[in-house]
Amino acid sequence: MAKYDELARQINAQIERGVWVKGEKLPSLRKQAEQTGFSLMTVLHAYQLLESQGVISSKARSGFVVAASTDPKQSGRVHSRVEVSDAVSVNDFVYEVLQASRDPHMFSLGFAYPDPSLYPRQHLNKSISCAAQQISLTSAMDNLPPGNLELRKIIAKRYAARGVSISPDDIIITAGALEALNLSLQACTQPGDWVVIESPVFYGALQALQRLGLKAITVKVTPENGLDVAALERALQNHLVKACWLMSSYQNPLGYSLSDDTKQRIAGLLDAYNVSLIEDDVYAELYAQGKAPLPIKHFIKNTNSMLCSSFSKSLVAGYRIGWVAAGKNALSIQKQQLMSTLATSAPIQLALVDYLTKKNYELHLKQLRKKLIVRKKDMVDFLCDLLKDVATVYSHSGGYFVWIECQPHIDAMQVYQEALRLNITIAPGKLFSVTEQYDHCFRLNASFELNEARRNQLRKLTHFIKALSKEEQYSTDLNSI
Template identity: 60%
Template sequence: MAKYQDLVEQLKRQIQSGVWRAGDKLPSLRKQAEHSGLSLMTVLHAYQLLESQGWLISQARSGYKVAPRLVTSELHPVPAAVSGTEQVDINEFIFDVLQAGKNPHMVNFGFAYPDPGLYPRYHVTRALAAAARSMPVSNSFDNLPPGNQELRTLIAKRYAAKGIAVAPDEIVITAGALEALNLSLQACTRPGDWVVVESPTFYGALQSLQRLGLKALSVRTDPQTGIDLDSLERALQSHDVKACWLMSNHQNPLGFTLSNDKKQRIVERLQRYQVALIEDDVYSELYHGNEPLPAMRTFDNSGNTMLCSSFSKSLVAGLRIGWVAAGKRAVEIQKLQLMSTLATSAPIQRTLVHYLTSRNYESHLRQLRKKLHDRKAKMAQLLSSLLPDEVKVLNQGGGYFLWLELPKHIDAMVIYQALLRDNVSIAPGKMFALTDEFNHCIRLNASFELDQPRKQALKLLCERIAAQIQE
């Protein structure tokens, strides 16, 4: 197939799937040629052919636009390919939801971390005591950015065992993964810049964009296969994007893991547009099966990916130790950290060094993965037996979240507020988007053992959902 025909078929597919809609202006000939690697004449030939077939219309000095279609209403409308939000304003709502979940009497399915009972608290506490006894007075200086040398080396070795080449010198230890992600975002953006996120996405990403005065480009994301590549392409073509914040393994809230092929294609696409990749990889240790999951960083040799993770989901949440393998931005991130938190807790860094060198972390992870898989399967089974057929329960391999898709007309916030009065908390879909597209969805934490109070709480949830559907 000739090169212009490849472009013709690609644009037809994008128009048919709603990536480009009637009236949308396509990238200019120059911009399309620049990013596709084709010549101006090849792009012009493709555009002219699409115009002759009725897909595009051209206007003097306005370029090419998608032609109006004869059928303007769709039986099954698809979500917007790209949704731009110039002013992110979600923090107050998320704050209210998280505060409500702090009630100690609450059965909390909206909790973001795994069941604390799954953590090796006894061994971590002993490691903390040993670290405190052996810590020299000068240690606080040794743990200034980029952080404890031993800990960074241990993290680099763990990456090496997975086939990811990360040097200890590019790792910056942070106060949890969220600080790593925020510092990464600061290192490659300025207020007013556009940043690509998934739709739906982790609410912490939306909070970070709001705090830094950044604009959000929410890109259509399939619950099973992840971010739509054609929609991502449109976002990169139509906006001056500076960064892309993605979660490729056990995405929160949907739970999907990107295929290796898709991970590689995303990296290649972002490199072509010179867009920084911020990879949120906090759930990668919680895979199901025997094979670890590669990060997107595996496919990047440009230093343009900032790979962020932590021990909060796999060891102990309260330690608040994360890191970023920062690539070419390692020094810049160190400088930013020095101006904000100054340094990460020296005793806690030493605690992790002591634990990782004296305990069998891999044995703990194997047990953790098995328990999470079993508990998630049991909850999914129970929900499927209790919920009406109209509700879809999405249970993907690994991680510990379940995603419920209710009929489109149902507002999960009504269910959320009713359950709060019964001391049951869920994470409504409104937390994970800047539009109303996922207001009918619910995320549930499935990491806790299904004791009688939790079974009763799930039964109540299902009754509330059924009642809403029947109204």
């Protein structure tokens, strides 16, 4: 690539990320040359190229300014609070990041599940062996969709304790929350339909949309304010939306939770526009204070809403047991399940019934929540100190994700590559969006203990981020940090 082309791309990316906004003057040719190390001629050619593309324009005696109206195809997207995307494609990258997390030597901060040492392994093992001994010849039939009745009753009772009325008959046991979410989306959409999702969003939503050939309308969410309800309303007004996939508590990746008042307003909108809600509630048990939050479903009148969750984040990930409280879609979801996975593993459903009836799940949850609070605080304190001048560290009460927003010119993919070299995985912002808006951000999993070796790894990584921010040379020698 010619040097002027390279520089033009850099400037284009800066404009896309809001470093230079429309109407703003770019650095003079001389200043740009000094800052970037390119020759004056290269800078001039780059500016002329961007001008020919309509990205910038020249003004007599004031140099080059960002064009008032730029063509999004050439200059990148204009990031409004609602965006549409005809086709969604993220699966390959998600696969790559998950593969990296499989290496046992990695400090898996990019992983979405809690530290497995926090699960009550011995009790679960006992329950598995109990289930194996008790399993009857008819157990495969008893555990067909909608799933084991005892398990569905236990789940319904746990909702009742939160103040949410859900009948065991409305619950379908699935292979983790991911199957619940996918089946729910399939139950209320046809290929080509519009679906509202958050931006940034859990990549599972992007994969599901990709798989089902659905079109995304993204509504911007922020770590400070969560979902913008006015933007959601605009999306519903302007498009024939079939479904809305949301997280109202401990959102992945930002970690925020919506207030009951906001949930109520969202429920009112979905009722008014008759849009199906697919609510992802997988972190609900991981609250830090008080009691488990209410889902949006609690406030909704529409019987189309589907509430999906699992035991993966609170008890055990590998069992792959989740569920959907499916309302009027319960039957169609069961029929779809018959066509895909047929049913969830019978012995594993029985093992969970054994654990939940005989062991102290509440005590385990209490201990888990306590540990997560301490570990997240350790991680946040440590990172805030190391990154104080170069990034914002967002953390909320509950859950275990921390969202890091670097300066706009930082490429989190570069941070991701350096992290891999240091045997750390992170979840770069690119995983959570169909646009480039979060390319300077990444998500960390704060459920792991921060021992000295891990602190050293993180010191090196943050040193790299600081060097990128200040455009300095980076040394991998920790002693020089």
